[in-house]
Amino acid sequence: MTESILKKLEKTREKMIRSGIENGFSNVETIRLSKKLDQLLNAYQMQNNHDTKKEYARNIELIKQ
Known part of the structure; x- marks a missing residue:
């Protein structure tokens, strides 16, 4: 899942930059893409x-053994 989020992040980032250059940074489409990028970044994070919490919990269990 992380891989597909990363691909979507990269595509959306490229579209947002292109839109900002072509249409301006306060353009409705640029802002829409910026918000989409924020959502994808939050999902990725x-x-x-x-995953980090699960790995940490596994390590704690190993230490207890």
Whole structure:
């Protein structure tokens, strides 16, 4: 899942930059893409945070053994 989020992040970032250059940074489409990028970044961060917590819990269990 992380891989697909990363691909969407990169595509959206490229579209946003292109829109900003062509249409201006306060353009409705540029702002829409910026918001979409924020959502994808949040999803990516949540996914990584969740994975990190699971790994931490596994390590704690190994230490207890």
